[in-house]
Amino acid sequence: QDDALIRVSSVDKPDAVTRKTVAAYLVGYNILHIKAQGQQQLSSKLRNHLKSFARHFLVGTEIVTDTPADLVLQVLLNYPELSVQSALRRMSIITSSMHKDAVIAFKKLDHSAAKAVIETDNEVDRFNLYIIRLLKLAVSNPRVLKEIGLTSAKHCLGYRLVTKSVERTADHATKIAENILVLKEKTSDELVEKIEKMSNLAISMFEDSMNSLFKGDFNLAESVIEKIAQIVKLEKEAVLSSQNVGAEEIASLSLLIESVRRTAEYASDIAEIVLNLNVESVIK
Template sequence: METRKVQLTGGSTYTISLPKRWADEHGIEAGRELSLEPNGDASLVVRATAPRNDRRATARIGVDGYTHPNLQRTVEALYTVGFDEFTLSSSGGFSTAERRAVTAATAKLVGLEVLEETDARIVLTNMLGNDGESVRQSVLQLEYVTVWMHRNAVTAVANADADRAAQVIERDDEADRLFGLVNRQFHRALRSMQAVEQLGFDRPTLFAYYTTARQLERVADHAERTASVARRLEDPTAVGSLDDLATAAHESREVVTDAASVLLGGGSVDQAYDAFTARDRLLDDLDPLDRALHDGSAPDTYLLGLVLDSARRTAEYGGNIAEAMVQLSVQAQND
């Protein structure tokens, strides 16, 4: 890092000199206009090329020889890192199966659509704007979907309700798509200070939204796992600790919602500390329940042990959200 002293020119203008090596590398000469981007963290970004608000990040990548799963992973990666438009090219042309693989990947990502297709290339474009409101709304919707999935998965277990379990499993893709959108915005902000400014958040707040979304997506995964267990149960009522297990799962969900309410519901940081307390108490309570299931002989005992493990993980994910809320609070108090 280099330092410069601020000079006063003409009695009213502050000036600093630019590093000569940097200026030479970017063709900076006298009279050249530079772009200055003030940021909320007291930094000032100097760019050799003036940014345009309507500039779209584009990419082009050759995918010759890619397997169908790797084609899908490439589409997901290009979307996640923040490209607004990208082109996949194949010198030998795309087969019908390869086009289906690209289309399947596109269907999993919010706002992504096929813009153009030829024999040798596929162009995809993001149709959504890049703003903070879309991040917040996505996390709010993700919380709603996750809580719905978790509540109904536990009900499906308690009643061995395969139909309800199937409904839960179907919604996991929705949770994945919502997290994917938040993940994309987060990675855009890592690549560009201008992207942070467009979102309207400071970086600690954006990270809190990302962390919350990541943990909610993991809770949704465990809700899907719990629902999958419900489809395999024979007679869960034969397990004497079923009611205690359902209560524990409910309490694990409350840890998550209480912690997330600090960011999403305007709650105070005290709710995050309360979530820590509830998490620790629940984890202690799960140990004797775990032993009871381990010692049981009913056919469904092992499967209900998987549900208990998901309840434990859910409580831990709620604790991770609470930790992010406390970190955000202490940063805000000392900025």
């Protein structure tokens, strides 16, 4: 699909226009033409909002026209230049780094490092939108399916679910960072050690689950799922260690611990998808 025309009235809010633009991007339009209705003009506020959004979130998109009457965005990136696997690999590496950086920020009670983690979430969102766009195109177009490096519609669905889990994992890294910003003083060494131990296992599960996807490794995926019981045990230990914390901070620490657990659970979800995609390797 080539050209999408998005008509904007004077009452349309920037977020509403952004949602329409994203929807057109996701279903595969290469030219996004945002035009004011009738004799009206696009406000500079709206144009700046859309341009900023495109630069930060729409991979491969350039601004080719920018006037008060219309704004035109064009997707210039060809599919083979950045395959689904490559984009997802980069997305998962950023997510893993976000989690690790958030836990280091927790150990040091480094608020500036925590804020940096929160800002990095935009990078994950960029790749998330790009991958969804590719997968939507591939489901209906066998040529695109081949170009982006997948073999079947089943793989498109699997990769879509994995992408969602990676994006949620990044969201929980952000939540860890947000809860650090609430803390006013360093936590006890005992609690830090227990949360760090839990985090190390959770993020190794996440990295193993992604490696199992890229390698098609059924056994590695199965080993990830089997580690959930260890996470539950470590979570109980961390919660017990947090009982002596002041009332103001216990809520933030509980949410932080929960986000580490959710990281492990999303890793397990990814591993289950890998099992489904590669079951033929163990039943033949």
